[in-house]
Amino acid sequence: MKVIYNIGKYVMMLKYVFSRPEKFRIYRIRIFDEIEIIGLSSIPLVALMSVFMGAVITLQTAANMDSPLLPVETIGYITRQSTILEFSPTIISLILAGKIGSNIASEVGTMRVTEQIDALEIMGVNSLGYLVLPKVVAGLITFPIIVILSMALSILGGLFAAVQTGLCSQNDYVKGLRYYFIESDVAYGLVKPFFFAFIITTIASFYGYYTKGGALDVGRSSTKAVVYSSIGILLTNYFLTQIILT
Structure with missing residues (x-):
C-alpha cells in the first residue's frame, strides 16, 4: 500500500512540476545554473571512468579471445558494442544516480527541513516547478551530451590500451570499430539517457521534497533517492532493451 501511495504522490508531484512557469526568465537562469551543477561538474568523473573502463573492456576482451579463428579486429568491435549499448548510457547513469541523485535529494531535503520551501509557497511560488523543473530540463539537456563524451x-x-600493450595495431582496432556498424545502436544508446535523466532528477527531487524531520532524515532521503533511482534505471533499461532491440 505504501508503494502505491508513493507512486500516487510522485504522479501528483509531476503534475505541479510541469505546470506553467510564472516567470520564464527566472526559470531560464535556474536552468543554466542546474546545467553547471548537474552536467559540467560531472564531466571529470565521467571522463575518468570512461577512459579506464574502455581500457579494461579492451584488455578483458583480448584476454578471453582463446580461439585463433577470431580476428584481432574483434577487440575493437566488442569494445564499441559494449560501450555504445550498455556502459556509457547505463553504467554511467548509475554512477551519476549516486552523485547527482544524492545531491538533489539533500539540497531539496535541506530546503524542506529549514522551511525554505514553506517560505516559497507563502509567497505564492509553485515550489515544485521552481525547484524541480530546472533540474529535469538540465538533466535532459546534459545527459545525452555526457553519454556521447563517455562513448568517445x-x-x-580502449585504443590506447590496445596499442600500448601490443594487443593489436591501431589499424586493426579501427577496423573493428567500423565492422558491421549499425546506426540504430547509437540511436538506442542515446535514447536511454533521456529516460535515465528524467528518472534520476524526479525521483531524487521527490524524496527530497517530501523529507520530514531533521538532518538525519535528509540523509535517509538521499539514500532512498539513490536506491530507487538505480532500481528505476535498471527496470527502464530492461524494458527499453526489450522494446528496441528485440
Missing part, C-alpha cells in the same frame, strides 16, 4: 573517451581509452 571509452573507445579512445
Whole structure:
C-alpha cells in the first residue's frame, strides 16, 4: 500500500512540476545554473571512468579471445558494442544516480527541513516547478551530451590500451570499430539517457521534497533517492532493451 501511495504522490508531484512557469526568465537562469551543477561538474568523473573502463573492456576482451579463428579486429568491435549499448548510457547513469541523485535529494531535503520551501509557497511560488523543473530540463539537456563524451573517451581509452600493450595495431582496432556498424545502436544508446535523466532528477527531487524531520532524515532521503533511482534505471533499461532491440 505504501508503494502505491508513493507512486500516487510522485504522479501528483509531476503534475505541479510541469505546470506553467510564472516567470520564464527566472526559470531560464535556474536552468543554466542546474546545467553547471548537474552536467559540467560531472564531466571529470565521467571522463575518468570512461577512459579506464574502455581500457579494461579492451584488455578483458583480448584476454578471453582463446580461439585463433577470431580476428584481432574483434577487440575493437566488442569494445564499441559494449560501450555504445550498455556502459556509457547505463553504467554511467548509475554512477551519476549516486552523485547527482544524492545531491538533489539533500539540497531539496535541506530546503524542506529549514522551511525554505514553506517560505516559497507563502509567497505564492509553485515550489515544485521552481525547484524541480530546472533540474529535469538540465538533466535532459546534459545527459545525452555526457553519454556521447563517455562513448568517445571509452573507445579512445580502449585504443590506447590496445596499442600500448601490443594487443593489436591501431589499424586493426579501427577496423573493428567500423565492422558491421549499425546506426540504430547509437540511436538506442542515446535514447536511454533521456529516460535515465528524467528518472534520476524526479525521483531524487521527490524524496527530497517530501523529507520530514531533521538532518538525519535528509540523509535517509538521499539514500532512498539513490536506491530507487538505480532500481528505476535498471527496470527502464530492461524494458527499453526489450522494446528496441528485440
